[in-house]
Amino acid sequence: MDPKKIKSALKDITAEKDPTIKSVKLASLCTSLWAERGVKLVVVGGSAIEILTEGAYASGDIDFCHASKANLPVRERQEVMGLLGAKGGPRNWQVGGMFVDILGPLETFARTGFRHIDAPYGQVLLVAPEELLVERVLVSVYPEKDQDAEDCAKKFIAAVLDGYIAMDWNEVCRIANLPEYRNLSEVEKIVGEVADERKIKNPLHPD
Amino acid sequence: MNAKSKIPCIPIEGSISYEDWLKGRRARRESGERVAPKIIRRKSSSSDKRLKKLFKGERGLPFTPTEKL
Numbered sequence: 001m002d003p004k005k006i007k008s009a010l011k012d013i014t015a016e017k018d019p020t021i022k023s024v025k026l027a028s029l030c031t032s033l034w035a036e037r038g039v040k041l042v043v044v045g046g047s048a049i050e051i052l053t054e055g056a057y058a059s060g061d062i063d064f065c066h067a068s069k070a071n072l073p074v075r076e077r078q079e080v081m082g083l084l085g086a087k088g089g090p091r092n093w094q095v096g097g098m099f100v101d102i103l104g105p106l107e108t109f110a111r112t113g114f115r116h117i118d119a120p121y122g123q124v125l126l127v128a129p130e131e132l133l134v135e136r137v138l139v140s141v142y143p144e145k146d147q148d149a150e151d152c153a154k155k156f157i158a159a160v161l162d163g164y165i166a167m168d169w170n171e172v173c174r175i176a177n178l179p180e181y182r183n184l185s186e187v188e189k190i191v192g193e194v195a196d197e198r199k200i201k202n203p204l205h206p207d
Numbered sequence: 208m209n210a211k212s213k214i215p216c217i218p219i220e221g222s223i224s225y226e227d228w229l230k231g232r233r234a235r236r237e238s239g240e241r242v243a244p245k246i247i248r249r250k251s252s253s254s255d256k257r258l259k260k261l262f263k264g265e266r267g268l269p270f271t272p273t274e275k276l
Contacts, residue, residue, distance in 0.1 A: 019268040024228070052217060054236035054276065056246045060258050060267030098267075099257060116222030123222065151247040155239025162238040164231055166219045194242050 001032055001121075006083055009121045013096035020050055023062045024119050026096050027051075030064070032122030033080050040067040040125065042106055042114055046152070048126040049136065052115070052165055055155040057148070061092075061099035065106035067114075067125070077102070109175055112168050130171040133157070137176075137187050150190070157194040161203070169203045233276035246270060 009029050016022040023043075031041045041064040043051060050058035072080065074090045081100075086093035092101040110128035117124040133156055140149035160167045176184040188204050195202035214234040215227035248266060252258075258266045 017268060018271045020232070020271075021229075022268065024225075052235070053239055054232050055239045055243075056236070056270045057248055058267065059248060059252065059254065060262050060265075061254060094257075094261065097261075099254070099261070112219055115217055115219070117217075117228050118222050118224050119228075120225060129217075148247050148249050151243035154242045155247070158238040158242045159235045162234070163216055164214055164235045164238060165217045168219060197242055 001036065003083070005121075006033075010084055010096055012120075016097075019058070019060065019098075020054060022096070022098060023047060023058070024051055024117065024124055025121060026098060026100065027062055027064070027124045028117075028119035028121040029084070030100060031124060033083065034066075034072065035122070037072055037076060037080060038068065039070070039072050041065070041102070042067045042125045042127050044103065044106070044127045045132075045135075048129075049132055049152060049156060051117070051124070051126060052129060052132075053152075053156050053159045055152055055159075057152045057155070061101055063101045063103055065103050065127075067106045071102070071105070109178055109180060110171065111174075112171050128171075129156075129160070129165055130168055131175050133160075133167070133172060134175045134181050134183065134187060137190055138181055138183050140190075141183065141186050153190055154194050157191055158198060161195060161198060161200045167203075173204065233273060236273045236276055240273065245273070 013025045027043050034041045044065050045063045046058045047062045078089050081093045084095045086095035110131040112128045112130050114125040136149055136153040140146050140153050159165050176187045191204050192202050214231045217223050
């Protein structure tokens with residue numbers, strides 16, 4: 001990416017006051033710069049849920065994993081983030097008025113693909129919502145009840161049931177049945193609760 | 208596209224444009240607000256020290272009110 005374009009993007013991102021727009025713009029800039037060096041970054045966890053749901057859940061950091069086999073070498077990571085005037089490293093940086101964390105290789109069991117947003121500085125990739133939901137439901141129950149995670153999962157389900165996020169429910173069930181999660185009953189319960197509350201057909205019990 | 212409201216849906220295949228993603232923000236927020244409290248940002252995490260330093264005692268920038276989305 002042209003240095004002038006990077007500078008202009010960074011100025012825009014730094015001035016942005018809306019936390020979710022700021023995240024999307026910064027994610028698109030980081031994703032583009034890392035992609036130029038052969039590494040595919042994917043937004044994960046609460047950061048991805050926030051971009052999908054507007055749930056007022058995320059804090060001032062954005063979490064990425066890399067979906068390519070290898071990460072950038074430490075030196076190159078520092079160089080690329082240096083282009084953005086970032087402070088810190090080599091796995092987390094302060095940049096543009098928020099924090100960027102590169103957590104490591106992506107762990108995913110989803111067969112559905114990433115979701116894509118054509119954002120101002122390039123495409124943003126979000127980890128599959130099917131697995132994000134199953135993961136959030138797991139965190140809401142284990143190792144102990146977590147009300148914030150439960151509220152986050154409910155907001156997520158509501159936006160899906162209202163038709164604003166496309167979800168493959170068969171894939172949700174398959175992932176929740178995997179030995180890695182084993183939480184299908186909890187997923188069914190919370191989806192049922194939200195469907196009942198919203199008086200919307202339950203996609204896991206269509207009859 | 209959501210048939211009822213004409214709000215763009217984030218699709219499984221392909222990509223959503225930035226403009227369509229922006230258009231759907233309010234509707235997505237409002238969906239969630241019908242089933243859980245408005246703000247559900249965690250009160251604490253292992254990142255508190257750096258977050259509170261950057262965001263003047265908070266854990267991030269304030270969320271844009273729903274009516275302004």
